[in-house]
Amino acid sequence: MKTPQSIFKIVFVMLMAVVCHLNAWAVSYDIKEMTPEVKAALDARRGRYDQLAAFKSQGLVGENNRGYAEALNSPEVVGDAVDAENSDRKLIYKTIVEQNGLPADALPTVEKVFAQVQRDKAAPGDSIQNESGSWVKK
C-alpha cells in the first residue's frame, strides 16, 4: 500500500534530519577566555612535555585515572615536575568548569574525561591507571 510507504519515508527523512544535526546540538566546552594564568599553564605544560614523556617512558611517571600525572618511582627525581604538571592541569580543568557555567561538582567529571584522553594518547609502554584503579602498561 502506498500510504504506509509514504509515512515511512516521511518518518525516515525526519529521523535522518535529527541524526544529521546531532553534532550541531552537542555542547562545546572550551576555554572561552584565555587568561594569563591559563596561557601560562598551557605554555608550561608544553615546555614540560618532553621531560614528562621521558619520565613516562622510563616508568617513573604514570597517568592516573583522575586526570593527573603520578610519580611511580624515584619521587625525588620527578616530584617537582609532577607537582608542577598537576598544578597546571588543575588550573585548566577548573577554568573549563568555571568558564562553561558548570557546577563545582562537575570538576571530577572533567578530570575523568581528561584521564580517558590521556589514556588514549599515552605512548606504548607508558603506565596508565584504568578506571578500575589497576595500573597497566599501554
Next chain:
Amino acid sequence: MRSKERFFVLVLLSCMAAGCTVKAVGDPNRPITINAHITVDVKGLEKTASNIEDYVSGAPAEGTVKTQGGK
C-alpha cells in the same frame, strides 16, 4: 490518503513540540524552587580535552587552542 499523511505529520510535530513544553502549575505567589541537574556532555568535553592535549604535545590538533587574548 494525503490528508492521513498530513494528519500523521501534524501528530508527530505536535508530539515533538509538546515534549519541549514546560508547564508551571501552582500558586503564582509562592516561590518556586527549581532543582536543576546539569548533565555534562562528555563527547563535547572529550573533544576539548583532546584539543588541549594535542596542543600541549605539539601534535596537529583537530581544533585549535587559541592562546592569544585575555584580560
